[in-house]
Amino acid sequence: MAAQRLAILPLLILPLFAQPDIDSAVQRARTDFEVPGIAVAIVHEGKMVFARGYGVSRLDTSAPVTPKTLFGVASNTKAFTAAALAILVDEGKLAWDDRVIDRLPSFQMSDPFVSREMRIRDLLIHNSGLALGAGDLMYFPEGTLSEDEVYARLRHVPLSTSLRSRYAYDNILYLVAGKVIEKVSGKTWAAFLRERILDPIGMSQTVLSIKQLASRPDVALPHAPGDDGKLLQLNHSSMDNNAPAAAMQSSVEEMSRWVMLQLNAGELDGKRIFSARQSREMWSMQTIIPVGTPPKPLAAMKANFAGYGLGWNLNDYRGEKIVSHTGGLFGMVSRVTMIPSKKLGVIVLTNQEAGAAFNAITYTVLDHYLNAPPTDWVAAQKETLDARKADAAKKVAGEASKRNAQSKPSLPLASYAGRYRDAWYGDIIVEESAGALKMRFTHSPSLNGKMEHFQYDTFIARWGDRTMNADAYVTFSLSPEGSIERVNMKAVSPLTDFSFDFHHLDLKPVAKDAPPYD
Numbered sequence: 001m002a003a004q005r006l007a008i009l010p011l012l013i014l015p016l017f018a019q020p021d022i023d024s025a026v027q028r029a030r031t032d033f034e035v036p037g038i039a040v041a042i043v044h045e046g047k048m049v050f051a052r053g054y055g056v057s058r059l060d061t062s063a064p065v066t067p068k069t070l071f072g073v074a075s076n077t078k079a080f081t082a083a084a085l086a087i088l089v090d091e092g093k094l095a096w097d098d099r100v101i102d103r104l105p106s107f108q109m110s111d112p113f114v115s116r117e118m119r120i121r122d123l124l125i126h127n128s129g130l131a132l133g134a135g136d137l138m139y140f141p142e143g144t145l146s147e148d149e150v151y152a153r154l155r156h157v158p159l160s161t162s163l164r165s166r167y168a169y170d171n172i173l174y175l176v177a178g179k180v181i182e183k184v185s186g187k188t189w190a191a192f193l194r195e196r197i198l199d200p201i202g203m204s205q206t207v208l209s210i211k212q213l214a215s216r217p218d219v220a221l222p223h224a225p226g227d228d229g230k231l232l233q234l235n236h237s238s239m240d241n242n243a244p245a246a247a248m249q250s251s252v253e254e255m256s257r258w259v260m261l262q263l264n265a266g267e268l269d270g271k272r273i274f275s276a277r278q279s280r281e282m283w284s285m286q287t288i289i290p291v292g293t294p295p296k297p298l299a300a301m302k303a304n305f306a307g308y309g310l311g312w313n314l315n316d317y318r319g320e321k322i323v324s325h326t327g328g329l330f331g332m333v334s335r336v337t338m339i340p341s342k343k344l345g346v347i348v349l350t351n352q353e354a355g356a357a358f359n360a361i362t363y364t365v366l367d368h369y370l371n372a373p374p375t376d377w378v379a380a381q382k383e384t385l386d387a388r389k390a391d392a393a394k395k396v397a398g399e400a401s402k403r404n405a406q407s408k409p410s411l412p413l414a415s416y417a418g419r420y421r422d423a424w425y426g427d428i429i430v431e432e433s434a435g436a437l438k439m440r441f442t443h444s445p446s447l448n449g450k451m452e453h454f455q456y457d458t459f460i461a462r463w464g465d466r467t468m469n470a471d472a473y474v475t476f477s478l479s480p481e482g483s484i485e486r487v488n489m490k491a492v493s494p495l496t497d498f499s500f501d502f503h504h505l506d507l508k509p510v511a512k513d514a515p516p517y518d
Contacts, residue, residue, distance in 0.1 A: 037065035041252035043345035074327025082311030086278035131160035136499035156424035178244030222331020259345035
């Protein structure tokens with residue numbers, strides 16, 4: 001069958017690797033987590049010893065996934081941005097502890113102290129005081145704001161904690177890191193990565209914008225389930241307005257070159273890209289991440305330590321230090337994992353939003369090389385995922401069960417219509433037509449849908465694109481006089497991606513004759 005056809009590099013199969021184990025794990029993961037296509041590569045002791053594609057690159061064709069198929073690697077782009085800065089540090093053009101404002105005088109956070117004291121390394125290590133995913137709605141889902149507009153609006157994104165007090169993953173500060181690279185090097189972020197990293201290490205087919213995919217012959221499309229659970233093929237989402245955080249599209253074959261460079265402390269094929277000193281710095285813990293307890297089926301994954309380096313996650317597994325990162329875009333997720341002491345790297349790229357699949361495959365490979373007791377990681381991940389889905393459904397149902405179905409909105413529906421403005425996002429529009437409300441985000445074409453009354457002055461925005469799983473409560477707060485004072489939002493489902501940071505919006509009504517947000 002075309003959908004089961006494998007793209008194999010026969011000479012790159014590790015002789016000691018139990019081939020049926022990985023084949024079985026990947027094929028079961030594809031089935032259990034409904035992933036059309038997966039590519040896997042393994043690097044060991046300086047060589048790519050395994051590279052294989054499974055399934056199809058898109059549902060509307062029988063084109064097989066191959067080791068050369070390009071996937072969106074999303075946040076695995078971050079480590080490339082960190083490496084670019086490391087190159088500039090090696091050259092003495094930059095120091096990790098330089099103040100950002102000394103390199104970018106226009107840089108501004110919402111707190112003057114943070115603006116003044118933030119250092120270059122702070123841009124990469126998720127300790128700025130921003131909340132998880134704060135500001136992501138400016139570019140996720142794909143939006144119309146330019147990179148410069150996103151950068152300018154950063155000054156309005158609220159902080160939730162003090163500088164360097166705790167870990168909270170963000171994307172927006174990698175955009176600032178990209179601007180530092182441009183300012184210091186005199187080249188765009190993309191040109192610098194191409195000239196100083198990608199081309200020198202043999203990643204010539206990797207692209208830094210989906211606009212360049214048209215010239216590539218082997219490209220995977222993203223997929224995600226709709227409301228009915230049926231898998232749908234999607235278009236690529238652009239991350240051009242925050243490219244340094246997540247825009248890269250690459251293959252397991254070319255990502256293997258990157259992993260070899262990393263495992264060899266910045267040198268590949270006799271070319272020194274960054275120094276061993278910078279390699280150690282990027283792999284050194286910069287921000288502590290609290291260690292949690294995984295669900296029972298994943299108990300073997302419990303870490304003794306966890307933290308974030310410069311563009312890399314750091315933790316331990318079965319007594320070994322792990323350097324890794326994951327990435328997620330609409331319809332695509334990826335994982336890169338390394339065990340430095342074993343000179344081992346594993347790359348898993350997928351064209352569905354199924355992190356359970358890349359985790360199951362990765363840990364199957366790691367256990368082989370660590371001679372660990374066999375664990376059915378596909379079954380363990382499936383059990384955990386099913387439990388998460390059941391728990392989320394229970395919470396959503398619980399909220400619905402507490403709803404006062406007899407309640408009515410305080411105002412006529414037409415009174416809720418209007419323009420509402422948030423300081424960092426900009427404007428959203430609520431419209432009333434034929435006795436129904438609709439909501440539209442002015443910079444996010446996908447965030448456009450109907451509003452259903454939930455209770456009192458709370459509605460649920462149900463977006464027309466049902467693959468996003470991002471329906472949101474919309475609550476109107478009234479002044480003592482009965483006019484709308486502000487609007488707050490939050491996702492309905494606990495499974496909604498954190499980058500739909502509706503809860504960070506503080507929307508206030510704007511006069512009808514007010515000019516659009518500048």
